[in-house]
Amino acid sequence: MDRINGLPDEVLVKILTFLPTKKAVSTSILSKRWEFLWMWLPRLDYFIYITKLGTKPVIREFIEKTLPLHRAPVLECLRIGLSPTFEPKDFIRWIDIAVSRHVRELEISYVTKYGNLFPSSFFTCKSLVVLKLRLLVLRDVPSMASLPSLKTLLLQKVYFVNEELLQELLSICPVLEDLSVECAEDEDMDEFTISVPSLQRLSLSIPYDWFLEGFEIDTPSLTYLKLHDWNEWDHYSLIKNMPKLREAYVIVKPFLLNSVINSITSVKRLTICSEDVYCDGFVFNQLEHLKLCGCQEESSNLLGQFLKDSPKLRVLDISVEGFHGDNCDGMVCWNQPSLVPECLLSSLQIFNWSQYSGRPQERDIAVYILKNARHLKKATILADTDEHGVSNLQMIKELTLSP
Amino acid sequence: MSEGEMAIIKPEMMKSYIWLETADGSIQQVEQEVAMYCPMICQEVLQKGVGSSKNYAISLPQRVNPAMLSLIFDYCRFHHVPGRSNKERKIYDEKFIRMDTKRLCELTSAADSLQLKPLVDLTSRALARIIEGKTPEEIREIFHLPDDLTEEEKLEPLKNTMDDPRIRLLNRLYAKKRKELKEREKLKSVEVEEHVDERSVDDLLSFINGRDHKVVKTSKSKKKNKKRKEQKNGTSMGICETSEKDLKHNLHSKSRNAENVDKTASSLGDVSNLLSMEDDIFTPKTEFEDGYIDDEIDPALKEMLDREVEDFARRLNSSWVLSIGQERQPVHFSINGNGATRRLTGPAAGHK
Numbered sequence: 001m002d003r004i005n006g007l008p009d010e011v012l013v014k015i016l017t018f019l020p021t022k023k024a025v026s027t028s029i030l031s032k033r034w035e036f037l038w039m040w041l042p043r044l045d046y047f048i049y050i051t052k053l054g055t056k057p058v059i060r061e062f063i064e065k066t067l068p069l070h071r072a073p074v075l076e077c078l079r080i081g082l083s084p085t086f087e088p089k090d091f092i093r094w095i096d097i098a099v100s101r102h103v104r105e106l107e108i109s110y111v112t113k114y115g116n117l118f119p120s121s122f123f124t125c126k127s128l129v130v131l132k133l134r135l136l137v138l139r140d141v142p143s144m145a146s147l148p149s150l151k152t153l154l155l156q157k158v159y160f161v162n163e164e165l166l167q168e169l170l171s172i173c174p175v176l177e178d179l180s181v182e183c184a185e186d187e188d189m190d191e192f193t194i195s196v197p198s199l200q201r202l203s204l205s206i207p208y209d210w211f212l213e214g215f216e217i218d219t220p221s222l223t224y225l226k227l228h229d230w231n232e233w234d235h236y237s238l239i240k241n242m243p244k245l246r247e248a249y250v251i252v253k254p255f256l257l258n259s260v261i262n263s264i265t266s267v268k269r270l271t272i273c274s275e276d277v278y279c280d281g282f283v284f285n286q287l288e289h290l291k292l293c294g295c296q297e298e299s300s301n302l303l304g305q306f307l308k309d310s311p312k313l314r315v316l317d318i319s320v321e322g323f324h325g326d327n328c329d330g331m332v333c334w335n336q337p338s339l340v341p342e343c344l345l346s347s348l349q350i351f352n353w354s355q356y357s358g359r360p361q362e363r364d365i366a367v368y369i370l371k372n373a374r375h376l377k378k379a380t381i382l383a384d385t386d387e388h389g390v391s392n393l394q395m396i397k398e399l400t401l402s403p
Numbered sequence: 404m405s406e407g408e409m410a411i412i413k414p415e416m417m418k419s420y421i422w423l424e425t426a427d428g429s430i431q432q433v434e435q436e437v438a439m440y441c442p443m444i445c446q447e448v449l450q451k452g453v454g455s456s457k458n459y460a461i462s463l464p465q466r467v468n469p470a471m472l473s474l475i476f477d478y479c480r481f482h483h484v485p486g487r488s489n490k491e492r493k494i495y496d497e498k499f500i501r502m503d504t505k506r507l508c509e510l511t512s513a514a515d516s517l518q519l520k521p522l523v524d525l526t527s528r529a530l531a532r533i534i535e536g537k538t539p540e541e542i543r544e545i546f547h548l549p550d551d552l553t554e555e556e557k558l559e560p561l562k563n564t565m566d567d568p569r570i571r572l573l574n575r576l577y578a579k580k581r582k583e584l585k586e587r588e589k590l591k592s593v594e595v596e597e598h599v600d601e602r603s604v605d606d607l608l609s610f611i612n613g614r615d616h617k618v619v620k621t622s623k624s625k626k627k628n629k630k631r632k633e634q635k636n637g638t639s640m641g642i643c644e645t646s647e648k649d650l651k652h653n654l655h656s657k658s659r660n661a662e663n664v665d666k667t668a669s670s671l672g673d674v675s676n677l678l679s680m681e682d683d684i685f686t687p688k689t690e691f692e693d694g695y696i697d698d699e700i701d702p703a704l705k706e707m708l709d710r711e712v713e714d715f716a717r718r719l720n721s722s723w724v725l726s727i728g729q730e731r732q733p734v735h736f737s738i739n740g741n742g743a744t745r746r747l748t749g750p751a752a753g754h755k
Contacts, residue, residue, distance in 0.1 A: 004508045004530065004546040006466075011515050011523065018531035030539055031548040 005033055013040045021045040039071040048081030048109060057082075060090060067097050075101035081109035081134070088115030095122050102127040109134035113159055123147070123172070133158050135184075141168040151177045157184040167193045174198065183207055191215060200224065206231045214238065223247065225264065229256060239263040250274070251321075273321050277301045284310040291317040294355075295324045300331035300365060304341075313343035315350040316369070334361045336368060344372045351379040421448065422460035425469050430460050433476050440479035442518040464516035471513035478522055500529045504545055507533075 004012070016024040016038055024038045044067075049059040059082065078098045080091070091110065096119040098106060104127055110117065116139050123145035131147075132154040139161050150173040160166050166189075170176065176196050180203040183189070188210045194202065195218035202219055203226040206212065214236030222242045226249040229237070237256050240263075247269040252260050254276035261278045264270065268286050273293035287310040292303055307313070320328050351369055356362060370379060421438040424430045438454070439445045447461045448454045454461040463472070481487075481495050502510070507526055514522040534542055543550055 004504075005548060007508065007512055008515065011511060011527065014523070015527045015530045015534070018528050019535055023535060026539065027534070027542075029552060030542055032551045034548070035552065 005031075009037065009040070012037050016041055017043065036071065039066070039069065042072050042074060043077040044070070044075065045077070045079045046081065047079040047107065048083075050083040063094060064090065067094055070097075070101070073101065075103045077105035077107075078103055079105075079107040081107075084111040088112050088117045091117040092119045095119055099125045099127075104128065105130040105132075107132040108136060111135045113137050132156070137161065138165055138169065141165060141172060145172045147173045149175065151175055153178070154180045156180075156182045159184050159187040160189065163189045163192050167195060170194060170196050177201065179203070181205065183210070185209070188212070193217075194219065197221060202226070204228065208232055216240070220244075225249070227252060227260065229253065242266070248272075272302075274298075274302060277305050280305075282309055284313075286312065288312055289315040289317075291319065293321045293324070294318045294331050294362075295320050295328040297332045300334045300361065303331070303365070304335060304337055307341035307343060308337065308339075311342040312347050314347050315352075316348060317352045317354075318356075319352075319354045330357050330359060330362060331365065332359075332361050334364050334368075336364070340372050344369065345374055347375065348373045349375055349377045351376060352382075353380070354382045356381050356383045419455075421454040422457050423454065423463055423472070424460040425463050425467055425472060426465045427468065429469055430457060431469065431472065432457075434480075436483055437476055437479045440483040440519070441475070442520075444517065466516040467513040468509070471509050474510060475513060475517065475519065475522065479519075482521070496525055500525060504530075504533060508546075 012034070016027065019027075021041070021044055024041060027034045028036065028038055046059060046063060051057040051059065063080070075098055078094075080094065088110070091108065095106070095108070095117065099119070099121045103125070106128060107130075108117065112135075114137070117136055118138075120142060123142050124147075126148055128147055129149050130152040131150060132152075134154075134156040135158070137159045153170075153173065153176060155166075166181070170179070173196070175198050177198060178201045179194070179196065179199055180201075181194070182203075182205040185207045190211070190213045193216045194204070195216070197220060199219040199222055201224040202217070202222055204215075204217070205226075205228040206215075208230045210231055210233070212231050212233050212235040216238040218240040219242060220240070221244055223244050224247045225242065225245060228249075228251045230251060230253060232253065234255050237252075237259050239260060242263055243266060245264060245266050248264045248267045249271040250260055250264065251273045254274070257274055257276060257278045261282055265282055265284055266286060267284070269289040269291075270284070270287055271291040271293075273295060275296050276298055284306070287306075290306055290310060290313055292299065292306065294300075294303075296302075303318070320330075348369075351373065353366060356366065366381060370376070419435045420432040421435050421444065422430060422432050423438065423444070439448065443464075444454070444461060453459045467475075478499060481499075482492060500507070507529055511523060511526040511530065514526060533545065537545070542548065
């Protein structure tokens with residue numbers, strides 16, 4: 001058979017799975033054979049459709065018409081992202097259909113603070129493995145709810161009608177492994193809890209202007225933590241023991257720093273951006289790879305502290321995190337340690353510095369490390385020549401000239 | 404050499420071969436490990452024991468011709484070696500797949516019949532890439548697809564899903580569900596309307612008693628316009644004249660009744676008749692207000708009218724529950740000049 005129409009239906013549908021949904025749908029006008037082939041697609045991606053105000057939401061009618069008639073017995077993935085020009089009740093129908101087709105991945109983006117998007121069948125969906133929700137509102141979690149297969153949950157700027165709802169939602173996911181919560185900016189919660197015994201990865205982002213009292217994290221199986229808490233109100237953070245934690249990415253305000261540091265001393269890899277230094281008394285016994293954001297004046301002291309407290313440090317990265325943009329002063333006050341840190345003497349092998357500015361203090365730091373790291377195998381210093389107008393060559397000369 | 408001798412010699416050779424016969428009768432032999440990479444061939448060898456000699460060559464499906472077979476074995480010969488890196492395999496695949504569309508289709512067909520999934524994936528991806536950038540006309544041309552859909556079918560691509568009886572049933576059920584939901588919404592908005600009416604009567608009366616007529620008139624007309632607009636939109640949101648609690652309570656009880664209505668409705672047509680009737684009921688009411696203001700009716704009458712209105716609403720709901728399915732005439736509610744109410748009701752109304 002040398003014609004494409006000679007191929008069996010399954011193969012034609014397979015070809016359609018490699019096309020974006022929109023294109024696959026358009027094949028329905030090719031010929032009779034192709035008219036309904038797209039309706040066997042296991043994955044439907046209506047993401048994202050922004051309907052201009054005043055125009056007819058064609059996509060809504062399309063989904064309305066075709067989703068109930070979709071032929072695939074199992075809908076593996078349904079992604080819908082629509083601009084908020086229609087009523088939330090549409091979603092109730094669509095999610096209901098998806099649940100009845102044993103959906104595994106569900107992704108919904110829809111801006112609304114009113115109305116309920118979720119049918120009751122959603123809260124007892126046995127097949128759901130991945131759930132991603134953006135910008136919508138969660139009104140309640142029914143009492144008999146359970147999402148027994150849910151492993152990955154993303155809540156991006158989701159508005160919780162009350163503070164307990166977040167934990168209520170989490171408590172119906174017994175096998176949840178990966179949680180990512182980006183809190184909605186203008187929907188304050190005073191306090192919230194994240195308590196998930198099965199959780200392995202957690203990413204939490206808290207807006208800077210919430211009137212936040214504090215939060216609690218209880219995730220004993222956690223191996224990866226990303227905490228981006230730049231909230232300006234003095235709040236507490238109760239982070240319970242995480243003995244399995246291996247990697248952390250921490251951006252916190254000074255008043256939280258010590259309590260957070262306390263919880264992450266067992267990590268192997270750490271990326272940190274902080275305005276202040278943490279206090280004495282912590283040891284990072286297993287820290288091998290440290291990435292430090294050199295954005296603040298105090299960063300140099302933070303560096304010194306880390307060097308002192310991390311006897312096994314193998315890789316040191318100094319950089320400036322992208323979100324800072326151009327407003328970084330860079331490290332200015334370098335107090336040379338009285339005792340050469342253990343890691344420099346015995347373990348540091350790789351040293352990277354991007355956005356090096358060539359300023360005297362930074363040069364001092366670089367020189368100090370280069371001089372004292374006995375086992376250093378590789379050092380890469382990338383200069384930010386545009387910013388500071390010092391030529392590359394000159395900086396290298398300076399470094400090599402120092403004793 | 405006779406075949407018998409061939410059979411004896413073979414086991415002593417380092418390589419063993421599998422014999423395959425394509426639909427056109429020609430017979431090929433291929434190294435065993437290469438051929439076994441194809442699940443279909445593997446199955447034939449292991450389950451049926453064929454392929455070890457020319458006489459017992461494996462018959463291949465019709466979709467496999469000698470040219471495609473040789474291509475497929477090139478593919479297998481490369482990929483069955485375990486030591487290759489992913490990058491190597493990818494580079495090979497990219498080169499391998501470069502062929503004209505006709506051969507690509509042939510290859511897909513052959514690979515599919517041999518159940519060689521990785522190759523089917525590869526060729527399918529390539530075909531998808533061909534489809535992706537093209538207009539429907541171009542696609543039809545490249546793949547020689549017949550342009551056999553009518554213009555109407557092209558514009559309304561889902562009309563013909565009626566062919567499948569399951570789809571038809573699904574469609575009907577869905578349409579029914581949709582209607583039900585619509586009716587429920589309409590009911591809600593209509594009920595809210597009604598409640599607004601009651602309230603505005605109260606307000607109006609208080610205006611009459613304590614304020615200017617002119618003021619009354621403008622505010623009333625505003626309210627009327629608002630009501631008209633809401634009637635058009637049919638939304639139940641944003642009506643803030645009444646207290647939230649009252650509204651919700653009313654809606655709740657009424658929607659419960661409405662649900663009963665839906666459940667007991669023998670045919671949806673009846674329900675929609677009732678609803679359009681509801682609209683009729685409430686438009687005369689605005690006229691009622693007009694007449695009311697102009698007549699300057701005293702407080703005693705006002706109370707009686709209020710009670711009438713509430714009574715009517717209650718009875719309307721209960722009568723729906725009782726008498727659904729029966730033929731109903733439109734019910735009109737109007738008031739003549741001296742304030743006495745008079746109702747024109749149909750035969751099965753069950754009022755008074």
